[in-house]
Amino acid sequence: MRALNLDQLRTLVAITELGSFSAAARALHLAQPTVSLHVSELEARLATPLVVRGGRRVTVTGAGEVLVARARQLLRDADEALNMVKRHREGQVARVRLASSSGAMVHLLPQILEVLDAELPRIDVQVTVGRSAELMGKLFVGDVDLALVATPQAGHPGLRVTRWRQTPMVAMLPPRWEAPQRVTPQWLASRPLIFNEPATHLHQQVIAWFGAAGLHPTGRIEMAFNEVTRRLVAAGYGAAILPFEHPSEALDGRVQVVRLRPALVRHLGVAHRDRSLLDEPTQQVLDAVLRFREPAER
Template sequence: MRELNLDRLRTLLAVADGGSFAAAAQQLALSPPTVTLHVADLESRLGTPLLHRGRPAATPTPAGRLLIDHARRLLAEADALVDAVQRHVAGQGGRVRLGASTGVIVQWLPPVLQQLAAEAPGIDVQLQVLTSADTLAGLAAGRLDLGLVALPQPPRAGVLVQPWRRDPVLAVLPAVWGDLPDSVTPAWLAARPLVLNDAGTHLARLCADWFAQAGLAPAARITLNFNDAVRSLVAAGYGASLLPHDGGPAGLDARLATRPLDPPLWRALGLARRDGPPDALVERVWQLLRAQAG
């Protein structure tokens, strides 16, 4: 049996609700022969009468009542589906899948999510904690719609990456060390115990290059890939670290001190999406992120 036509089902409901083929024709702006054809087509496909064609009203048969009960739910879901797609196309509702590191998600996304909740509560940003490499791979494979990634990145087919923001990397130090320099050099920091990002992160490579330019390659006391955990260990006096300035708790925690680096070091982030014209929903979140970067 071929699929049931939704327009035919709407016609059947209109006849049952209006009590006559003429009432259904008027409600649906169809000719009476068209209404008759729609009902006859359904009955032919299902192999059973669906309406008692009596006077003064047309009433459903038992099979017709069963079909009508299911058709109401089916048509309501179809209407909801059409509405959801239209809202997505208009940039008003739907799901956007975004990949980024934990630190970036915690620090830079809340203002964007807050604005979206106020302006378009129907937009659901689904966050995935990923490395930059995994985010770019997810974009290329169509598993993600947007990403925030560390820069620079090698070109990847099918993925567009634009600079988003640039933040200084700072020395984050235990305040109990006292008598801290005004700025921190690679030599001064390399002589201290270190708590650094693990080797799989872009920040770790960035910091290793900073030390290497001074001819140094210090070994960290411990490596992690979660910046808040790094800060906690630094606050406990376990060691010093290098972290991007992201407005985190370093300025609020009296146990932490921050100092600029000499020479300076910067962490750049990019905004990434699949190449080609984005749909309105992805474009809306993209533009909010661009505006948030300031």
């Protein structure tokens, strides 16, 4: 059997995603007869139907589903190979995949990327954003090389988490609320609350803070992004407990920032494999990231 043709696989994937030969032709900038030919040649080569023609939407057969699943990975690998050649041509001879939790995104990651671009221009740093636990899983299976995560994290064989930064958690309150000098769980639990999404490390910390006082409040809304949460607080929708990393988070006086009693701190770490297993570019990026450790963490 001859090798599979990537262009034909790309056509099949497009048909599956868009639901018709004509839509796939427009998306791929091909004539519709060419799209039909690609599918027919694939079916002839594999001696099995791959799509069900007729009706308003084209569907794939069982064999087609199997092929499409593998085709997506083959196409990603092919695109990555082309990107690697492009990076070599442009002088970027290495790639490091850096993952970051959303908690590190707003203020820290842009600063880190600026330093990496200035100091390591020949390294292409690709960024992935997600929840800390998910990123630990990606690091474990090799989908990323380094990860900025909230700690503590469940252990993974072969991975270590280097302490990196710690940030005080504060109560962020609407500007018109009369607030005490220190916010306690008892005081805050009776107010409308905005929580982070349940699967996040931040949500678990906040729930544990209330739970230690025997309280189990529910939120008016659960948000994935801290920046959106701060703006909802500024609009008076409710209060939130968030890390306080930068004075600009007070949104020009439209958010009250009040310390908690008892205090609560968010810890961040850099997750990676043992240094002996890291290639040189990944070690260089790791060293640059670790320079952003707070003095107390050195």
